[in-house]
Amino acid sequence: MILLSGIPSESSLARVHQQVTELGVPHLLVNQRWVRELAMACEVNGAGVTGYLTVRGIDYPVEAFTGVFLRLMDDAELPEVRSEAEGSPLRRHSRDLHETLYRWSQIAPAVVVNRPDAMASNGSKPYQAQLIAEQGLEVPATLLTTDPEEVLHFRRHHGRLVYKSISGARSVVRELQDEDLARLDDIRWCPVQFQEYVDGLDVRVHVVGRQVFATAIRSEASDYRYAMRLLGDAPALTAVELSDPLAEQCIKLTAALGLEFSGIDLRVTPDGRSVCFEVNPSPAFSYYESHTGQPIAAAVARHLAGIAQSSPTPAFAASR
Amino acid sequence: MWLVLCDDWDLAAQWAYQGLRERGLAPVEMVTAGALAHAASWTHRVSTSGSRIEVRFADGRRLDSQQIAGTLNRLGSVWNAGTASAVEADRAYAAQEFYAFCVSWLKSLPGVVVNRPAYLGVGGRWRHPSEWAMLAAEAGLQIRPYRLPGQGWSTSSLQPRSSAGGRTVIVLNDAVFGLASDNPLAQSCGRLARLADADLLGVDLIPDRDGTWRFADATPCPDLRIGGAPLLDSLSAMLGEEAALR
Numbered sequence: 410m411i412l413l414s415g416i417p418s419e420s421s422l423a424r425v426h427q428q429v430t431e432l433g434v435p436h437l438l439v440n441q442r443w444v445r446e447l448a449m450a451c452e453v454n455g456a457g458v459t460g461y462l463t464v465r466g467i468d469y470p471v472e473a474f475t476g477v478f479l480r481l482m483d484d485a486e487l488p489e490v491r492s493e494a495e496g497s498p499l500r501r502h503s504r505d506l507h508e509t510l511y512r513w514s515q516i517a518p519a520v521v522v523n524r525p526d527a528m529a530s531n532g533s534k535p536y537q538a539q540l541i542a543e544q545g546l547e548v549p550a551t552l553l554t555t556d557p558e559e560v561l562h563f564r565r566h567h568g569r570l571v572y573k574s575i576s577g578a579r580s581v582v583r584e585l586q587d588e589d590l591a592r593l594d595d596i597r598w599c600p601v602q603f604q605e606y607v608d609g610l611d612v613r614v615h616v617v618g619r620q621v622f623a624t625a626i627r628s629e630a631s632d633y634r635y636a637m638r639l640l641g642d643a644p645a646l647t648a649v650e651l652s653d654p655l656a657e658q659c660i661k662l663t664a665a666l667g668l669e670f671s672g673i674d675l676r677v678t679p680d681g682r683s684v685c686f687e688v689n690p691s692p693a694f695s696y697y698e699s700h701t702g703q704p705i706a707a708a709v710a711r712h713l714a715g716i717a718q719s720s721p722t723p724a725f726a727a728s729r
Numbered sequence: 730m731w732l733v734l735c736d737d738w739d740l741a742a743q744w745a746y747q748g749l750r751e752r753g754l755a756p757v758e759m760v761t762a763g764a765l766a767h768a769a770s771w772t773h774r775v776s777t778s779g780s781r782i783e784v785r786f787a788d789g790r791r792l793d794s795q796q797i798a799g800t801l802n803r804l805g806s807v808w809n810a811g812t813a814s815a816v817e818a819d820r821a822y823a824a825q826e827f828y829a830f831c832v833s834w835l836k837s838l839p840g841v842v843v844n845r846p847a848y849l850g851v852g853g854r855w856r857h858p859s860e861w862a863m864l865a866a867e868a869g870l871q872i873r874p875y876r877l878p879g880q881g882w883s884t885s886s887l888q889p890r891s892s893a894g895g896r897t898v899i900v901l902n903d904a905v906f907g908l909a910s911d912n913p914l915a916q917s918c919g920r921l922a923r924l925a926d927a928d929l930l931g932v933d934l935i936p937d938r939d940g941t942w943r944f945a946d947a948t949p950c951p952d953l954r955i956g957g958a959p960l961l962d963s964l965s966a967m968l969g970e971e972a973a974l975r
Contacts, residue, residue, distance in 0.1 A: 453862040453875040460877070505878035512877055516863045526856075529848040533829035535775045536836050536848060542777050551775040553830055555811075559772050576829035578822060598811035599823045600771050600830045 410473045411436040411713045412462070414510070415480030420695035421706070422480040428710035437474075439464055441481060444489050445499065449509040458516055476713030477514055477521040480691070481507065520669060520713055527667030528690035532577040535602065537666075537687060544662040546685040550605040557593040560585075560603055569606035609678040612649065614656075615694050616663040616671045617708040621656040624697045625649045646700035655683055662688065670709060731968055732792075732800040732838070733759045734852075741953045742803045748961035749801070754969060760792065765831075766810050773834045780837035799841040799968035803950050804852045807831040841968050843901070843928045844949045853927055853949025861925075865944035868921035870914070870934075872944045895935040895945060899956045902928055902967050906956035914942055921947065928967075931955075 411429055415422040417440050429436045439447065443465065451460030451471060461468045484490060484507040485500075493500040514521050530537045538548040552563045553575060564570050564585065574580035584606060611626040611633055626633050628644035651659070662685075663671040672692025676684050694705045731754045735742030739761075746759045764786055772783045784792040812823040828851075835846035844853030856864070862875040898907040898915065900922035908915040914934065921944075922930040931951020934942045953960060 449878075451859075451877045453859050453866070453872070453877075455866050455872060457866075458859075458863065509877040512857055512859045515857065516860055526849055526860075532848050533832040535773070535780075535833035536829070538775050539780055539833065539836050542775075542779075547777045548775065553773040553775070553833070554771060556770045556772055574826060575833070576822075576825040578825055597770075598815065599809060599827055600773065 410434075410469075411476035411478065411710075412439065412474040413437070413478045414439040414441060416441055416482060419480055419482075420699075421693055422478070424695055424698065424706035425478055425709050425713075428707045429713065432710055432714055432716075434710070434714045437462075437464065437469060441484065442487060442489055444484070444487060444503045444506065447506055448502075449506055449513070451509060451513050453516070457518060458513065460513070462510075471513060471517065474517065475519050475715065477517060477519050478709065478713055479510070479514060479522070481510070520715065522669045522709060522713060523671075523690050524667060530666055531688065531690050534573075534575055534577075534687055538685075540666060541662060541685050541688065544658065544665050546658055546662060547682055549607050549684055549686065552603045553600045554603075555597050555600050557596060560593060560596070561590075563603060567605040570603045571606050572601060572603050575600065575602045607676050607678060607684045609676040609682075609684070611644075612651075612675040612677055612683075613692075613697055614651065614659050614671075614673040614675060615692060615697065615703075615705050616659050616668075616673065617705065618669060618712045619660050620708045620712075621651060621659055622697075622703045622705050622708070623649045623651045623656075624701055624703065646697060648701040648703050666690070669712060730796045731757045731798055733757060733803070734765075734800060734835075735759065735761055735803040736805045737761045737763045739803055739805075741951075742801070745801055745953050745961065745964065748958070749965055749968070752961060752965040754965055758790070758792070760786075762804055762806055762808065764788075766808050766813075771830070771834070773830065773837065775833065775837070780833075782834040782837050794837060794839055797839055799843075800838050801843050801964065801968065802835065802838070802846065802852055804831075804835070804846075805950060807851055841970065843964070843967065845928070850949065853929070854925070855949075856925065856947075858946070861947050862944070864924045865917075865921055865932075865947070868924055869917040870921065870932075870944040871937075871941055895933055896942075897951060897955050898932045898934060899951050899953070899960060900927075900930045900932065901956070901960060901963050904963050906960045906963075925949075 411434055413422060413426050413436060417423060417438060426438055446465045448463040451458055460471045462471055484503045490500055490503045511525050515525050530540060535551055535553060538551060542548050550567060552559060554560060570585040571582050572585055573582045613624045613626060615622040625647045626644045629642065633644045659673050666688060668690055672689035672694060674686040678684065698705045733742055733746045746757060749757050767787045769785045769787050774781045782794045807828060809827040812827050815823045831851055832846055832848050835851055847854035849855045859875050859877055862872050866872050896907060898905060898918045900918050903919055905915040905919055918932045921932060927949050929949060931948045933945040935945045936942055
C-alpha cells in the first residue's frame with residue numbers, strides 16, 4: 410500500500426494521488442488537516458519497526474506501507490493548530506504525530522520519496538555543491554566571504570557575479586551591480602555567497618529513480634522563478650532531451666544524495682557545458698509538468714508502486 | 730599542520746591535543762568554537778576543481794586549508810559574534826546562513842577528518858535515537874524497544890551510565906577501544922560504526938538484569954579519554970597517515 414500525506418489540494422500531491430489512483434494501486438491519502446482524527450505510534454525493536462497509523466478510527470499497520478510520498482507542511486501552520494495556545498493538547502498531539510511520521514519515514518523499509526534526513530543537504534548550498542562536484546558535475550565558481558576586498562578581486566576575475574543565500578532559505582538570486590558595492594562593507598558581519606554569473610539556458614532535470622525528465626526554461630531574468638515579478642514576463646518551458654552521459658550523471662547524483670526523486674538545476678552554456686547549481690529534494694514539479702505535459706507524477710506513482718521504469722532513456726523526445 | 734576543532738569546554742579534546750603533540754604530530758593547532766565565533770575574516774571558495782578555506786583570527790592566527798594535513802573535528806556547535814549582534818528580524822536568518830556556511834567550510838577540510846561533518850551535525854552526522862536503535866539492531870547489538878512518540882531525544886537519558894553499570898566503547902577506524910577485539914560485542918560495535926559511516930563513534934552499552942549488554946546510545950563525539958593511550962596512538966597514526974603519503 411502507498412501512503413500519501415500532505416494537503417490534498419497541493420498540486421504536486423494531487424497529481425501523484427491521481428496517478429496512483431489511475432494505476433489502481435492500493436493507497437491511503439492522509440490529509441494533514443485531519444490532525445484531530447490522526448494518531449501514530451511505532452516501536453523499534455530487534456525485528457525492525459512496527460506500529461500503527463490511525464486514520465479516522467481505522468488502524469493501518471505501518472508494515473503495510475511499501476511506498477511513502479510526503480508533502481507535509483509545517484504542522485504549526487495548519488489552520489487547525491495555528492490558533493492553538495502554546496503547549497495546548499492539540500498542539501502537542503500534532504507535534505507528536507508529525508514527529509513520529511517524520512522519524513518513521515526515515516527508517517521505514519519502504520520506498521520513501523524522500524527520506525527527511527536525505528533532504529538536508531540542500532540546507533547548505535555550498536556544502537551540496539561540493540557533493541555535486543564529487544559526482545563529476547561542474548559547479549559555478551563560488552566565493553563565500555566576510556572580506557569586501559576578496560569580493561572585488563573575485564569580480565575582477567569573473568566579471569559578472571550573482572549573490573544568493575547560503576542556506577536553504579529561499580532567496581531571489583540577484584546580480585551584483587556597481588551600486589551594490591557601496592554597501593559591500595555589510596558583509597563583514599556574516600559571510601555572503603557570491604557566484605560567477607553563468608550565461609546559458611536553464612534546464613530543470615527531474616530524476617525519479619532512473620527516469621529523467623528535462624525541461625528548458627527560457628527567461629531574461631537572473632532567477633526565472635521570479636521572472637514575472639522582476640520583468641513582467643513569464644518564462645517559456647519546453648521539454649528537452651539530455652545526452653545519455655549527462656542523464657546518467659543526474660541519476661548518479663540523485664542516488665548519491667540518498668534521494669529517490671530530485672529536481673536538479675542546470676544551466677547549459679553557449680559552449681555546451683552543463684553547470685549544476687543545486688539539487689532540490691522536494692521539487693514542485695507540477696509547474697514543469699503543467700507547462701510541458703511531461704509525465705513526472707506518473708513516474709513518481711510507478712516508482713512508489715515499485716513498477717519498473719524504462720531507463721535511462723528520457724521519456725520525451727527533444728523539442729529544442 | 731593538524732587541527733583539533735572543538736567546543737570551548739571540551740576537556741577530551743584538550744587531552745587529545747596534548748596527546749597528539751606528544752606523539753610527534755607538529756604543528757597541532759587547537760581551534761575552539763569561541764575562537765571561530767570571533768574570527769576577523771572568512772574566505773571560502775568552492776569550485777569544480779576543489780574547495781578552500783582561509784580564516785583570520787582575532788589573535789592574529791591564520792588558518793589556510795592548503796596547510797592542513799588532518800583534523801580531529803569535535804565541534805558541537807557553531808555561532809558567530811556578528812550574527813548574535815544582528816537586529817532581531819535578521820538574527821534567525823543570519824544564524825541559519827552562518828550554520829550553512831560552517832557545514833560547507835568544514836566539509837572542505839583536506840586530508841583525514843575525524844569525523845567528517847554532515848548537514849545534520851558539524852562534528853559528525855547526528856541521528857535520532859530511533860535510527861540509532863535500527864542501526865544497532867542491524868549491527869547485531871541487543872536493543873531495548875524504542876517507542877515513538879514520546880521517548881525523548883536520548884535512548885539513555887533516563888539511565889545514567891555510572892549507576893546502571895554501563896560502559897562506553899569507542900570505535901576508531903574499525904579498531905575498538907574498551908572491549909577485547911575478539912568480543913562479539915566489539916565486532917557489533919565496529920559494524921555499527923561502519924553502518925553509521927562514522928570513523929569515530931562512541932557506543933554506550935548498559936547491562937540488563939540477566940547480564941546481557943544492550944545498546945543504549947551512540948555519539949560521533951565521545952569522551953576520547955576512555956580509550957586512553959592506545960586510542961591516541963591510533964588517532965595519531967590515522968591523522969599522520971595521509972601526510973606520510975604526500
